[in-house]
Amino acid sequence: MAAATAFNIISRAGTLAGLALSVHPHMLRHACGFYLASHGHDTRAIQAYLGHKNIQHTIRYTELSSDRFQNFWLD
Numbered sequence: 001m002a003a004a005t006a007f008n009i010i011s012r013a014g015t016l017a018g019l020a021l022s023v024h025p026h027m028l029r030h031a032c033g034f035y036l037a038s039h040g041h042d043t044r045a046i047q048a049y050l051g052h053k054n055i056q057h058t059i060r061y062t063e064l065s066s067d068r069f070q071n072f073w074l075d
Helices: 003-016 025-038 043-050 055-061
Strands: none
Touching: 003 025, 025 043, 025 055, 043 055
């Protein structure tokens, strides 16, 4: 599948879903990285999974939600 075709399919799906923002394929990649990080997966493992050579790229994908710290200090 051509990149333009994937872009059009995903963009159209976002429009049909009534999303207020423009959706593009790279958002799926970001969502995947964020999901893995928020479920406690190791950043280096996420880096390898996403194929990043530079860990800084992975860190951008895995910016933490404040929800992740909700039970940080519970025993």
